[in-house]
Amino acid sequence: MPDHFADSLIARTRELGHPLCAGLDPHLPLIPPLFRRASMAPADPATAEAVEAFVLAALDRLAAHVAVVKPQSAFFELLGWRGVQALERVVEQARLAGCLVILDAKRGDIGTTAAAYAGCLDDSAPMQVDALTVNPYLGRDTLAPFVEAARAHGRGVFVLTKTSNAGSADLQDRLIDGTPLYAHVAGGLAETAAALRGPATGWSSYGIVAGATHPAEHERLRTALPHTLFLVPGYGAQGGSAADAVRGFVAGPNGREGGVVSSSRALLFPPDGHTDDLRTWERAIDAAIERAVHELGEAVA
Amino acid sequence: MPDHFADSLIARTRELGHPLCAGLDPHLPLIPPLFRRASMAPADPATAEAVEAFVLAALDRLAAHVAVVKPQSAFFELLGWRGVQALERVVEQARLAGCLVILDAKRGDIGTTAAAYAGCLDDSAPMQVDALTVNPYLGRDTLAPFVEAARAHGRGVFVLTKTSNAGSADLQDRLIDGTPLYAHVAGGLAETAAALRGPATGWSSYGIVAGATHPAEHERLRTALPHTLFLVPGYGAQGGSAADAVRGFVAGPNGREGGVVSSSRALLFPPDGHTDDLRTWERAIDAAIERAVHELGEAVA
Numbered sequence: 001m002p003d004h005f006a007d008s009l010i011a012r013t014r015e016l017g018h019p020l021c022a023g024l025d026p027h028l029p030l031i032p033p034l035f036r037r038a039s040m041a042p043a044d045p046a047t048a049e050a051v052e053a054f055v056l057a058a059l060d061r062l063a064a065h066v067a068v069v070k071p072q073s074a075f076f077e078l079l080g081w082r083g084v085q086a087l088e089r090v091v092e093q094a095r096l097a098g099c100l101v102i103l104d105a106k107r108g109d110i111g112t113t114a115a116a117y118a119g120c121l122d123d124s125a126p127m128q129v130d131a132l133t134v135n136p137y138l139g140r141d142t143l144a145p146f147v148e149a150a151r152a153h154g155r156g157v158f159v160l161t162k163t164s165n166a167g168s169a170d171l172q173d174r175l176i177d178g179t180p181l182y183a184h185v186a187g188g189l190a191e192t193a194a195a196l197r198g199p200a201t202g203w204s205s206y207g208i209v210a211g212a213t214h215p216a217e218h219e220r221l222r223t224a225l226p227h228t229l230f231l232v233p234g235y236g237a238q239g240g241s242a243a244d245a246v247r248g249f250v251a252g253p254n255g256r257e258g259g260v261v262s263s264s265r266a267l268l269f270p271p272d273g274h275t276d277d278l279r280t281w282e283r284a285i286d287a288a289i290e291r292a293v294h295e296l297g298e299a300v301a
Numbered sequence: 302m303p304d305h306f307a308d309s310l311i312a313r314t315r316e317l318g319h320p321l322c323a324g325l326d327p328h329l330p331l332i333p334p335l336f337r338r339a340s341m342a343p344a345d346p347a348t349a350e351a352v353e354a355f356v357l358a359a360l361d362r363l364a365a366h367v368a369v370v371k372p373q374s375a376f377f378e379l380l381g382w383r384g385v386q387a388l389e390r391v392v393e394q395a396r397l398a399g400c401l402v403i404l405d406a407k408r409g410d411i412g413t414t415a416a417a418y419a420g421c422l423d424d425s426a427p428m429q430v431d432a433l434t435v436n437p438y439l440g441r442d443t444l445a446p447f448v449e450a451a452r453a454h455g456r457g458v459f460v461l462t463k464t465s466n467a468g469s470a471d472l473q474d475r476l477i478d479g480t481p482l483y484a485h486v487a488g489g490l491a492e493t494a495a496a497l498r499g500p501a502t503g504w505s506s507y508g509i510v511a512g513a514t515h516p517a518e519h520e521r522l523r524t525a526l527p528h529t530l531f532l533v534p535g536y537g538a539q540g541g542s543a544a545d546a547v548r549g550f551v552a553g554p555n556g557r558e559g560g561v562v563s564s565s566r567a568l569l570f571p572p573d574g575h576t577d578d579l580r581t582w583e584r585a586i587d588a589a590i591e592r593a594v595h596e597l598g599e600a601v602a
Contacts, residue, residue, distance in 0.1 A: 027413060042420060043427040074410055074417035080427030081386035088382055108436060109375055109407055110466040112328060116375035119343055126344040126381030135409060137438040137461060139468025160438060165411040167440025170489065174477045181472065181482070188471065 005130055005156035005205040006229055007198035009100055012067035014254040018297040019246065021102065021231070022062045022289075023264025024071040024090065026051045028078075030269045033276035048082035051075070055090050058268055061285045063097035065293055068130075070231075070262050073105040088127045100130040102231065102260075106160060107146075108135035114145040121149035121157075131156030133209055133231070136185050147192055147206065156205040156229070161185050161221065164211025164234030182217070186224045193228045203258070204228050210248060212240025212261065218248030222258070226250075230259030236266035236292070242299035255300040263292050306431055306457035306506040307530055308499035310401055313368035315555040319598040320547065322403065322532070323363045323590075324565025325372040325391065327352045329379075331570045334577035349383035352376070356391050359569055362586045364398035366594055369431075371532075371563050374406035389428045401431040403532065403561075407461060408447075409436035415446040422450035422458075432457030434510055434532070437486050448493055448507065457506040457530070462486050462522065465512025465535030483518070487525045494529045504559070505529050511549060513541025513562065519549030523559070527551075531560030537567035537593070543600035556601040564593050 013019050028040055028047070035054040037046040059069065071094075076087035094101050107117040119125045121132060134146050136159050146157045162172055162182040172182040186208060193206040207229035210221055218230065235245040242261070249256035266288060273284030314320050329341055329348070336355040338347040360370065372395075377388035395402050408418040420426045422433060435447050437460050447458045463473055463483040473483040487509060494507040508530035511522055519531065536546040543562070550557035567589060574585030 025414070027417075042423075042425055072410075072414055072417075074408075074414045077385075078417045078420040078426070081382045081389055082427070084378075084385045085382035106408070106410055106436075107375075109373075110464060110468075113326070113373055113375045116328075116373075116379045119379040122343075124343055125379070126383070135407075135436050135438050137436050137472060138464050139466060139471035139473070141466055141468030141471075163411060163439050165440060165442055167411075167442030170440035170442075171438060171482065171486070172440070174482070174485065176475045176477055176482075181475070181477075184475065185472070 003154045004198040004200070005100070005150070005154060006203035007200040009067055009229065009260065010201040010203050010257060012100070013257060013260065014252065016065070016067055017254065018293050019249070019257070019260045019300060020066050020292050020296050021068045021070050021260035021262040022066045022267055023233070023262045024055050024059070024069055025264040025268065026055050026075045027269070032274045032281055034278060034281050042078050043080065045082055048079045048086050051079065051083065052086035052089060055086070056093055058285060059090065059094055059097065061282065062267070062289060063094065063099050065289050066099060068100040068102055068260055069094045070102040070104050072264070073103060091127055091129055102131040102133065102156070102158065103129040104133050106133050106135050108138050108142055110138060110142050114142050118145045118149035121146065121153055121155040123153055131158060131207070133158045133160065135160050140188055147196070150205055151196060156207060158207040158209050158229070158231045159185065159189055161208040162210050162214050162217050164213045164238050164240070168211065183220060183224065186221050189228070190225060193225055197227050202227055207231055207259065209233065212245035213238060215240070215244035215247040222248040222250065232259055232261045235261045236263040242295040246296070246299045249300060257300065261296055267292060304455045305499040305501070306401070306451070306455060307504035308501040310368055310530065310561065311502040311504050311558060313401070314558060314561065315553065317366070317368060318555065319594050320550070320558070320561045320601060321367050321593050321597050322561035322563040323367045323370045323568055324534070324563045325356050325360070325370055326565040326569065327356050327376045328570070333575050333582060335579060335582050343379050344381065346383055349380045349387050352380065352384065353387035353390060356387070357394055359586060360391065360395055360398065362583065363568070363590060364395065364400050366590050367400060369401040369403055369561055370395045371403040371405050373565070374404060392428055392430055403432040403434065403457070403459065404430040405434050407434050407436050409439050409443055411439060411443050415443050419446045419450035422447070422454055422456040424454055432459060432508070434459045434461065436461050441489055448497070451506055452497060457508060459508040459510050459530070459532045460486065460490055462509040463511050463515050463518050465514045465539050465541070469512065484521060484525065487522050490529070491526055494526055498528050503528055508532055508560065510534065513546035514539060516541070516545035516548040523549040523551065533560055533562045536562045537564040543596040547597070547600045550601060558601065562597055568593060
């Protein structure tokens, strides 16, 4: 892999002309008949096999069209160690296919425990990913081991800042000295973000998660963090438009840039992909990719 | 397993006369020579075997003396799917030995993803635990799937509120309308906590994590949440005394009660347990358990 996560990511999105990140969220009930097995119960070993086959087949159609994929750890963990084994194979296959991998695991813990979670950013890990999502509630000292691993191994970290769900208002929008908590979180990342800027593009590998459902907040966040990559979920199924999703992007050499926009359900589970016919499924997935690529390409043009 | 997590937990701690929870945190560098293998590299399959053998041996000495064990997911995940398989075996063995199991995984995500993480509280999961630690940063709607699973299956949830690390001040102590954020988090749990009280003891299965290193805050938290179990880390290695750790406990029929106090490093890695002699190791672990049991027993007497 190249040396600097943000440089690699931005180089590839420039090449492709769009910031689409394919979310790999294998919701069990949505997996199409083509890939389903008898029970689909989480504890049934055949379920992990079905999930792996489905995600690898989707990846095979997606990989050439996106800079990055974002597997959601929860859906694999639900299946026990066999699910984690499937996740490892998906991650390995995605990287072999030339995609960067952001593991969406929203980890966070203290001291040596955080360091253990940061292991997946380390060259010695059994499962290596290019970036990881993390939760800031425990404080800045708990983010340090992730930053350290990212710095040492050229990887990336995305800190949850303003999430896409309605309930994000409960804590993230609470005012502290007149400023919402999420903006305090962002402010606390600025110095380290500046230190993790890439030599080629100037973008930082210390990113944030900022939901497409709150576009107004993106401008505030961009001002606070001028060089930080935004990982933007909530585009598509959750209701954020393509224009909303790239609100925090800025002018670059090949259109607006500054992060990636994640779509999962719309890509993996288009309605016409709920079939047991391989060719029908392939056409449905290809069309879903084309729609998202086109829409996001226009939004950054 | 019995029907209500808090009832089961409190019944057992009353019987034992102390609130010790054994933290199962297999830090790789600390595993004693007796259990080490050649490389101890995270990606080496033999490392997961060594970790499993070590934790099961410790569990074998601990299980009869504690109501509950708390495996730390990060140290198992670090080893990839083989580590998760080891974790599953540890959890299964602990429950067979009559311990309740709190999985310390500090999960948190939105919507159906949170529901997938809550799967481990479900009777159909490949790995079933009695309770799970979760992170509140994403908002109350993201805690709901965990509460729902706990309610449906008689399990427990512990919400990170005031953590034991120094950096917990960064966000958790910030004042909102004159009240620290952690107290806002606690206040937001009160109604649901009341709804999850057990018929036998009145204690609620909707708990919080409150570090032993901040005893003054425990009184405030107890006032806000009179029936909530406190999971108290930070006792021992992190510097909190036994008296500090039980500051939020209240009078019960057999001493003070209201939660569990977790110790990991002092129990699993006593200095005289760093040996390659089985009998020496067993004596060291037994003595470490006896010390903690005695100290915490005195603190709640």
